[in-house]
Amino acid sequence: xxxxxxxxxxxxxxxxxxxxxxxxxxxxxxxxxxxxxxxxxxxxxxxxxxxxxxxxxxxxxxxxxxxxxxxxxxxxxxxxxxxxxxxxxxxxxxxxxxxxxxxxxxxxxxxxxxxxxxxxxxxxxxxxxxxxxxxxxxxxxxxxxxxxxxxxxxxxxxxxxxxxxxxxxxxxxxxxxxxxxxxxxxxxxxxxxxxxxxxxxxxxxxxxxxxxxxxxxxxxxxxxxxxxxxxxxxxxxxxxxxxxxxxxxxxxxxxxxxxxxxxxxxxxxxxxxxxxxxxxxxxxxxxxxxxxxxxxxxxxxxxxxxxxxxxxxxxxxx
Numbered sequence: 001x002x003x004x005x006x007x008x009x010x011x012x013x014x015x016x017x018x019x020x021x022x023x024x025x026x027x028x029x030x031x032x033x034x035x036x037x038x039x040x041x042x043x044x045x046x047x048x049x050x051x052x053x054x055x056x057x058x059x060x061x062x063x064x065x066x067x068x069x070x071x072x073x074x075x076x077x078x079x080x081x082x083x084x085x086x087x088x089x090x091x092x093x094x095x096x097x098x099x100x101x102x103x104x105x106x107x108x109x110x111x112x113x114x115x116x117x118x119x120x121x122x123x124x125x126x127x128x129x130x131x132x133x134x135x136x137x138x139x140x141x142x143x144x145x146x147x148x149x150x151x152x153x154x155x156x157x158x159x160x161x162x163x164x165x166x167x168x169x170x171x172x173x174x175x176x177x178x179x180x181x182x183x184x185x186x187x188x189x190x191x192x193x194x195x196x197x198x199x200x201x202x203x204x205x206x207x208x209x210x211x212x213x214x215x216x217x218x219x220x221x222x223x224x225x226x227x228x229x230x231x232x233x234x235x236x237x238x239x240x241x242x243x244x245x246x247x248x249x250x251x252x253x254x255x256x257x258x259x260x261x262x263x264x265x266x267x268x269x270x271x272x273x274x275x276x277x278x279x280x281x282x283x284x285x286x287x288x289x290x291x292x293x294x295x296x297x298x299x300x301x302x303x304x305x306x307x308x309x310x311x312x313x314x315x316x317x318x
Contacts, residue, residue: 006126006137008308010084017083028083039106040099045088049076052087060160061181062262069181072160074259085156090176097167097174100152122152122169130278130292133308146204155190159261162186166194171202183264184285191288208288211270211280214241218271222293226304226311233304233311235269242269244281246306277301 017028024031029047037045044055060072076087088096099106104113124136124143134142134153141152153166160182167174177193179186198204219242226233230252234245247263267284271277277293294303294310304311 006128006308007305007310008133010081013083014080017080020083032086036112039108039110039112041095041107042088042092045086045092045096047079047082047086056089057087058161058180060158062160063181063184064262072259072261074159076158077258085158090178093163093165093176093178094174097165097176101167101169101172101174122150128308130272130276130290131305131308132288132290146198146206149202149204151198157182159259160186162190164190164194166198168202168204173202175201182285183261187285188287209272209280209290211272211282214270222271222277222301222304224301224313224317225315226313228309228311231311233306235304236266238266241282242271242279243267244269244286246286 020031021028024035026034033046036042046052046055060075061069062072063069099112100118102118103115104118105111121139122141122143123138125139126137128134128136128142134144134151136143138152141154144151144153149168150170151166151168153164155162155164157163161178161180162182163176163178165174165176175194175197177190179189195206198206216237219237222235222242223237224235226235227249230249232247232249234247236243236245243266245264245266248260253260264285267286268282269279270282271279272290277295279291279293281287281289289307291305291307293301294305296302302313304313
């Protein structure tokens with residue numbers, strides 16, 4: 001069975017940032033500040049380090065092989081990636097959520113965006129399957145239904161820092177969680193807080209699906225290396241179950257002049273029931289992360305989805 005899929009693209013956001021510059025005649029950062037951030041009142045949300053350093057900020061941390069946390073000295077990389085995310089505190093993120101849940105007007109009453117455009121951004125553009133990101137993409141939002149309630153969210157990360165903004169428009173609800181220690185600590189902390197809030201504020205329980213018992217014969221079909229431009233995903237086995245390892249390609253790390261985030265250690269992986277070759281990570285910092293494998297027209301495994309990005313299979317040896 002051939003599987004169709006969507007893949008998240010940072011490069012797409014970067015391209016959109018350049019389009020904004022050509023249309024407005026401003027730098028991307030100036031355009032967003034003048035058209036959106038300042039009118040909404042997001043006075044502490046900025047892109048440039050020269051602006052961030054004059055405000056209160058927290059640095060990221062990564063855990064080393066000895067278990068000790070150390071400061072992530074490389075915070076942001078190139079300006080080209082600014083359209084993919086900005087530095088923002090909890091107060092500004094909640095103000096942004098309030099704007100998204102509203103009618104397109106700033107707190108001053110100024111109309112910044114038609115209400116119908118905000119609604120359209122939360123409507124499905126393409127379906128997702130087997131993804132912990134959601135059931136579908138909207139426009140810059142991930143969408144999923146939980147017990148009949150539409151959840152609209154988008155997370156983000158940088159070196160040693162992780163954030164998650166989750167809204168339920170029909171319940172007029174929003175929560176944002178940020179952490180600055182990772183990867184295991186931050187991702188798991190954010191997930192636990194979001195799940196607690198959904199349960200205690202909205203009565204929604206977000207549970208991980210139960211994987212199938214380990215089948216060595218079937219596992220052989222998925223073992224191998226998968227890659228995108230800068231990262232490699234390795235599916236292996238420790239004789240008791242499948243494992244997953246995700247890391248930056250050695251040649252990319254060796255050639256980099258800046259500090260890059262550490263690779264994720266091997267973690268458990270379980271296949272899920274059904275015929276769509278879906279999986280769930282069962283341990284480690286990515287515990288609860290869901291994805292799926294893809295097949296070609298001959299039924300061979302040729303790709304693996306991780307965090308919305310499609311990795312192409314490059315070998316059958318783990």
